[in-house]
Amino acid sequence: MPTPAVHIGPGNDPLLTEAVERGGGEVVALADAEALVVVGGHGDLPELHDGIRWVQLPSAGIESWVEAGVLDAGRTWTSATGAYSSSVAEGAVALLLAGVRGIGRAARATSWDNEALDGVQSTLRGSTIAIVGAGGIGRAMVPAFLGLGARVLAVTRRGLPVEGAYETWAADRVGEVFAEADHVVLAAPATSETKALVGAAELAALGPRGWLVNIARGSLVDTGALVEALRDGTIAGAALDVTDPEPLPDGHPLWSAPNAIVTPHSTNPSTLRVPLLAERVTENVRRFAAGEELLGLVDLSRGY
Ligand SMILES: NC(=O)c1ccc[n+]([C@@H]2O[C@H](COP(=O)([O-])OP(=O)(O)OC[C@H]3O[C@@H](n4cnc5c(N)ncnc54)[C@H](O)[C@@H]3O)[C@@H](O)[C@H]2O)c1
Numbered sequence: 001m002p003t004p005a006v007h008i009g010p011g012n013d014p015l016l017t018e019a020v021e022r023g024g025g026e027v028v029a030l031a032d033a034e035a036l037v038v039v040g041g042h043g044d045l046p047e048l049h050d051g052i053r054w055v056q057l058p059s060a061g062i063e064s065w066v067e068a069g070v071l072d073a074g075r076t077w078t079s080a081t082g083a084y085s086s087s088v089a090e091g092a093v094a095l096l097l098a099g100v101r102g103i104g105r106a107a108r109a110t111s112w113d114n115e116a117l118d119g120v121q122s123t124l125r126g127s128t129i130a131i132v133g134a135g136g137i138g139r140a141m142v143p144a145f146l147g148l149g150a151r152v153l154a155v156t157r158r159g160l161p162v163e164g165a166y167e168t169w170a171a172d173r174v175g176e177v178f179a180e181a182d183h184v185v186l187a188a189p190a191t192s193e194t195k196a197l198v199g200a201a202e203l204a205a206l207g208p209r210g211w212l213v214n215i216a217r218g219s220l221v222d223t224g225a226l227v228e229a230l231r232d233g234t235i236a237g238a239a240l241d242v243t244d245p246e247p248l249p250d251g252h253p254l255w256s257a258p259n260a261i262v263t264p265h266s267t268n269p270s271t272l273r274v275p276l277l278a279e280r281v282t283e284n285v286r287r288f289a290a291g292e293e294l295l296g297l298v299d300l301s302r303g304y
Pocket residue numbers: 060061062080081082083084085088132133134135136137138155156157158171174187188189190193194215216217241242265266267268304
């Protein structure tokens with residue numbers, strides 16, 4: 001089997017060097033490389049010579065790379081889609097539970113008041129949770145929700161069955177899930193199709209007992225409509241790891257809404273992310289050497 005010549009950069013982490021070597025590759029200078037593992041954002045992408053046949057991006061969500069127009073058609077691009085499932089799914093489950101069980105509110109309290117959460121808490125048991133974008137991350141949430149006694153309605157681009165979901169709907173029915181589900185978790189990529197997927201009408205359909213969780217991208221939600229829905233009690237609450245704008249500025253109404261929980265794009269911290277990326281790099285270097293299909297292939301026509 002050939003030994004793939006892989007450059008890592010512009011930053012590096014010893015775990016990624018080990019990952020390339022474990023996959024059967026050799027870490028080389030950019031000029032000698034046939035593959036590149038990017039460490040950094042799209043602005044850090046070095047000039048790519050024609051010998052680079054494959055580029056591994058570090059993020060699952062690659063809309064900023066797509067929008068910057070740096071993904072050319074002359075080589076293979078892979079994202080980290082699916083690589084961070086365990087980490088981000090756990091964060092999403094934690095966010096929904098923190099909302100439904102009143103933990104967000106309790107964490108803000110500065111004195112003991114055991115009546116403050118009266119009427120605020122509910123349970124996931126017996127509820128219907130819609131996962132909009134049931135890919136790597138979304139699917140990893142399903143066993144946790146089933147274990148808590150909920151049922152799962154999945155939405156994917158094509159609507160092919162998702163294991164554990166009682167039904168899977170295709171993206172063209174996504175507007176219907178807000179009336180069907182008790183709670184909605186967003187885990188779909190940021191594309192032109194998902195932009196402002198959640199607006200005033202969807203929030204009204206979700207209703208006053210429903211929680212919205214977003215671990216995908218802020219662009220999936222109309223922030224103005226969400227702020228109004230939280231203020232008016234149109235929905236029970238929102239738990240957001242991602243926001244529009246991001247970073248969410250100091251003083252933004254989402255910071256002070258008692259029924260909002262905001263984490264700063266932190267469900268995938270580097271302590272968890274880098275080892276997971278390293279696993280993906282090992283597997284893709286092995287596949288590259290073997291001439292097998294790579295994981296996380298970017299489809300430029302789909303935008304992710
Ligand atoms: N908060 C974070 O730190 C964090 C970390 C990783 C990923 N993300 C975000 O989560 C997204 C999902 O990551 P993943 O690894 O699960 O990706 P994935 O590609 O495995 O899953 C995406 C899913 O979305 C579905 N989908 C595509 N278009 C859709 C549409 N229009 N409507 C409904 N569903 C649609 C796909 O069919 C697929 O099931 C990423 O695109 C990224 O933006 C966030």
